[in-house]
Amino acid sequence: MNMRRAEITGWGKYVPEKVLTNDDLSKIVDTTDEWIVARTGIKERRVRSATDTTTTMAVAASHDAMRVAGLTAADIDLIVVANSSPDYLLPAPANFIQHELGATCPALTIAAGCSGWVYALVTGDQFIQTGAYKCILVIGVELISYALDYTDRGTCILFGDGAAAVVIQPSQTDAGVMSFELGSDGGQAYNLWVPGGGTANPLSQKVIDQREHYIRMNGQEVFKFAVRKLTSCLNNITTQAGMSVSDLDLVIPHQANLRIIETAARSLNLPMDKFFVNLHKYGNTSAASIPLALVEAIEEGRLKAGDVTGMVAFGSGLSWAGAVMRMGAKVGAVNAAPVEAAALL
Template sequence: MGFRIVGTGSYLPEKILTNFDLEKMVDTSDEWIRERTGIRERRIASPQEAASDLGVRASQKALQMAGISPEDLDLIVVATITPDMFFPSTACFIQQKLGAKNAAAFDISAACSGFIYGLVVVNGLIHCGKFKRILLVAAETLSKITDWEDRSTCVLLGDGAGACVIVPHNEKTLLSYTLGADGNCGHLLFIPGGGSRLPATEETVRNKKHFLKMKGNELFKIAVRVLAESALKVIKEAGISPEDISLFIPHQANWRIMKACAQKIGLPLEKIYVTVDRYGNTSAATIPIALDEAVREGKVNRGDILLLDAFGGGLTWGACILKW
């Protein structure tokens, strides 16, 4: 048994923060940001918007496309590193706001790889035969964990959410996948404070321990290598060639990483679906946002072969081949 994605949705907050806005906040420039990242602007959640609020808006669009009511859902899975609270899970908040009273709910924490991790988990649960209508959501409010005085990170990040409704299907959609992690490199991308290792105190707040920390140069080199290796692995396992891929939807962290990865795989750049220029890095949400846009623009059709590829904090990574 396989699955089929019968509905997609995405939501981006109304507020747009451009590179020119950032020029007034930190020592940077539009040219510097665009040349190094490909980003022109990003979306920022309002003070009243939490991750679940973004996730609900994306979920409603996905449910509408699928023609499924919230009461029909039997499972909600949410990928996020910016949950509303430590607990209850963001999935439980989304369940409550949607009115999905019959759905079980839990979160996944795999940073930027969260959506692909989620797809693999959902695939396994569908194979068990217990769940029939699953909502997979990735929702992030990275602006709330961003140090807006740190130009090395604040120019990269944005907020947004994407969602998919997934149901069992006789034909196989997930042709191949790979997941990986390397905790030895966790120090390259992390938030030091707020957990049981370093609980919140006046000192941790004063010393900015609750903001995202990143060693970008080291991450860049690892990301290009791992993304390309993962992509080539799933292409081989699916029994296809790069030429068979209709659309490449990588994690939207940096245009230079995406471009280098495509070149290593042997894909023409026009096969990359790009949102990083408009939304920046929205962590787990980048791939489902891009997927929803591509579907609604008619760039994804039944029978198309899609390559999804992600890399993020943990370190974690994942890639998969989908037959739409």
């Protein structure tokens, strides 16, 4: 079989217009801009306006990605959506997104929290490698503000809404996914979870009164897990790709907390300028975090054709996922100025 790596040929993003600053949050919960910046590095995040849904955000990002790739919805063979904040519990978000894009291909959703998009990328890569599909849209989208308890200062300050998408296609060169690691430690599930609203604890007045339909987190345990996995996963995937961490042109870490990234950078002995950071603008956008950072890294010229990036995500599960990827000829060769999604409709 002629195995081909999957390379990125298109990219796009969408973030809601509405900005929620740390000062805005300090009017809602007992916190300050100084505390949030010092403990997380986050300055502001985007939150949905009335017209933003998981579907509309994903569709806007996908239109940009397809435009850059020079493709229409009819060209897409598979849509993989990483999401844990669906518009409805049934069907899964991928079906709504497929329909709104006007695509007729299969569409599947991967719910793996903040690790979801790397899981989705690796899943898409397998279909490209086997030759089953030639053109795959890999989307990370999260409207996580709906699951935040805006009376809990330990969680509501961290997260924001957003979406990003890439198109992957078979590479004619050595560009593409070079290695990956996927992981799950379900024994730590209750360190980051939503206790109510599922089948174990269905939605009821009691669930609502006790605010169990919102995210609960043991921040310190998640912090330790994140530092450990960012470090070990980056080491593992670079070794597997036949290189060392210092050979990477850019590291794209999950944008959860600047202190997590700085601690991992110290233990990996890497300078901070090797790490792409945009969490100050968006906070933690969960499954959208890595693709949003990847898209901005490409748009800002931090990644060019031939460059190799190491991406590592971690989050609820607890789960983690990493991939090393070489950028193909398209990256850096296209004027990446985003076109308004509306212009394509």
